[in-house]
Amino acid sequence: MPKKIRDKVKDLLNSKEENASVIVKGWVRTKRDSKGGFSFLEINDGSCLAGFQVVADHTLPSYQAVASQLHTGSCVAVTGKLVASQGKGQQWEVHSSEIELYGSADAEKYPLQKKRHSFEFLREIAHLRPRTNTLGAVMRVRNRLSHSIHNFFQDRGFLYLNTPVITASDCEGAGEMFQVTTLDMDRLPLNNGKTDYSQDFFGKRTGLTVSGQLEGEIYAMALSDVYTFGPTFRAENSNTSRHLAEFWMVEPEMAFYDLDDDMDLAEQFLKFLMKDVMENCQQDMEFFNQRIDKTILQTLTDIVECEFERIHYSDAIHLLEKSGESFVYSVEWGCNLQSEHERYLSEKVFKKPVIIYNYPEEIKPFYMKLNEDKETVRAMDVLLPKLGEIIGGSQREDDLDKLTARMKEKEMDPEEYWWYLDLRRYGSAPHSGFGLGFERLVQFVTGMENIRDVIPFPRTPKHAEF
RNA sequence: UCCGGUGUGGCGCAACGGUAGCGCACUCGACUGUUAAUCGAGUUGUUAGAGGUUCGAAUCCUCUCACCGGAGCCA
Numbered sequence A: 001m002p003k004k005i006r007d008k009v010k011d012l013l014n015s016k017e018e019n020a021s022v023i024v025k026g027w028v029r030t031k032r033d034s035k036g037g038f039s040f041l042e043i044n045d046g047s048c049l050a051g052f053q054v055v056a057d058h059t060l061p062s063y064q065a066v067a068s069q070l071h072t073g074s075c076v077a078v079t080g081k082l083v084a085s086q087g088k089g090q091q092w093e094v095h096s097s098e099i100e101l102y103g104s105a106d107a108e109k110y111p112l113q114k115k116r117h118s119f120e121f122l123r124e125i126a127h128l129r130p131r132t133n134t135l136g137a138v139m140r141v142r143n144r145l146s147h148s149i150h151n152f153f154q155d156r157g158f159l160y161l162n163t164p165v166i167t168a169s170d171c172e173g174a175g176e177m178f179q180v181t182t183l184d185m186d187r188l189p190l191n192n193g194k195t196d197y198s199q200d201f202f203g204k205r206t207g208l209t210v211s212g213q214l215e216g217e218i219y220a221m222a223l224s225d226v227y228t229f230g231p232t233f234r235a236e237n238s239n240t241s242r243h244l245a246e247f248w249m250v251e252p253e254m255a256f257y258d259l260d261d262d263m264d265l266a267e268q269f270l271k272f273l274m275k276d277v278m279e280n281c282q283q284d285m286e287f288f289n290q291r292i293d294k295t296i297l298q299t300l301t302d303i304v305e306c307e308f309e310r311i312h313y314s315d316a317i318h319l320l321e322k323s324g325e326s327f328v329y330s331v332e333w334g335c336n337l338q339s340e341h342e343r344y345l346s347e348k349v350f351k352k353p354v355i356i357y358n359y360p361e362e363i364k365p366f367y368m369k370l371n372e373d374k375e376t377v378r379a380m381d382v383l384l385p386k387l388g389e390i391i392g393g394s395q396r397e398d399d400l401d402k403l404t405a406r407m408k409e410k411e412m413d414p415e416e417y418w419w420y421l422d423l424r425r426y427g428s429a430p431h432s433g434f435g436l437g438f439e440r441l442v443q444f445v446t447g448m449e450n451i452r453d454v455i456p457f458p459r460t461p462k463h464a465e466f
Numbered sequence B: 001u002c003c004g005g006u007g008u009g010g011c012g013c014a015a016c017g018g019u020a021g022c023g024c025a026c027u028c029g030a031c032u033g034u035u036a037a038u039c040g041a042g043u044u045g046u047u048a049g050a051g052g053u054u055c056g057a058a059u060c061c062u063c064u065c066a067c068c069g070g071a072g073c074c075a
Helices: A009-013 A063-069 A119-124 A133-155 A213-223 A259-280 A282-291 A296-305 A313-321 A339-349 A400-409 A414-425 A438-446
Strands: A021-034 A038-044 A052-057 A075-084 A092-103 A206-208 A225-233 A246-255 A309-312 A354-360 A376-384 A388-395 A431-437
Touching: A009 A021, A009 A052, A009 A092, A021 A052, A021 A092, A038 A063, A038 A075, A052 A063, A063 A092, A133 A225, A133 A259, A133 A282, A133 A438, A213 A225, A213 A246, A213 A414, A213 A431, A246 A259, A246 A438, A259 A282, A259 A296, A259 A354, A259 A376, A259 A388, A259 A431, A259 A438, A282 A296, A296 A438, A309 A313, A313 A339, A313 A354, A339 A354, A339 A376, A339 A388, A376 A431, A388 A438, A400 A414, A431 A438
Parallel strands: A052 A092, A309 A354
Antiparallel strands: A021 A038, A021 A075, A038 A052, A075 A092, A225 A246, A246 A431, A354 A376, A376 A388, A388 A431
């Protein structure tokens, strides 16, 4: 049996053993002194939202130090006995026999107070914000979601696939890439006036991945069902509460799935995750429901219980055209749906998640399967009320000639994608997949307004401090 | 990138073109079990930066920077 380091607060709160000897280690959230000769400390160790109350009285050898040096932010190790609390706020507390101060925190300088801070301010101290209730709760929920994403796919026999972060292939249409190079930027080797990438580390121009989809397809065409879950990068100058330059994406890719199967999986997936987080992060989710978004638990419950609406793109356009709403962007067949349109459909018309599918061919990437009408492709977007698009997916084009033709239409060079085309040349099969922005999921589930507050270290234009 | 808004003690905010103030935090004191403890006293400011208008600018004007919200791009 491994050595016991300490007792986690989460375990102590569920304890049944009165008078047990315990060691609590963590950071002081508040100290309440009573001149009768004792102090109450609230210790949080991140194992759960709640802290644990420690009573320190004057018989403690280190009481002088406790009273004078222990402030909010200090880290301590408390040895003592678990006893039923006389106070109202908690069932248990620790009566300390020894308190060791690991590290104090200057009360006049420590930036976190016992009161609520603005998220803007907390972003400026991203190295200390995980010590707040909200960020702690976000990270525990984020962790649970991450865990249950693996559970969902593993239970269904999907293989977890690690696709490369550095890549030479640009998943066309997915956005601008960050360039990866070891060339001396002040003295670039030239060839006919252009940068000579043959002298670069990989002998060609490379960048950070914008999607693992194409690589996912390679493995789906051998192992059937795979999923990726890893960091993704977009060098877009996006400044919104829903965009990051570095974010995590989940991308399942399934052989023998058509678009309907793809939509079924996406719907089951979202419902599974939302149900799981409500069951396994009760305390944190109640916190969000109380402090961040008072409707979030109801919203999640409704989504778990409802059936997602599924409509053709053409029908969506029709609905919008005859809606009588005055949109900033006018609607006509062939246009991209704008945020206002998506929100109208999911919030006003259906009041639940909506899957729109069969989009016009011109506005979607080359790899999506062309329908018989030759005008639309088997693409689908899952739209959530308030958040908008959370999942985008499609059935992939599995016909070599059609795929090559579409690439040429979009002015792409099929030679560069020879390996991708080989998948259609040798043992091609119908297959589908989708992508889910992980932070957007965390954002939706917690009710947090800004995506920068649901990732430990947000990367956005001009921001990479921490 | 575009549109709009904001920038004042450590934090959250107030102040008609006329002496920069409040709450919290912090420091000291009071209190025999506190829960955002409570009560009393006290400390804290180049009003984002540069220029301009004015007898006088936190306040009006110009530019720069930063942040927030919305839009575009998307996940």
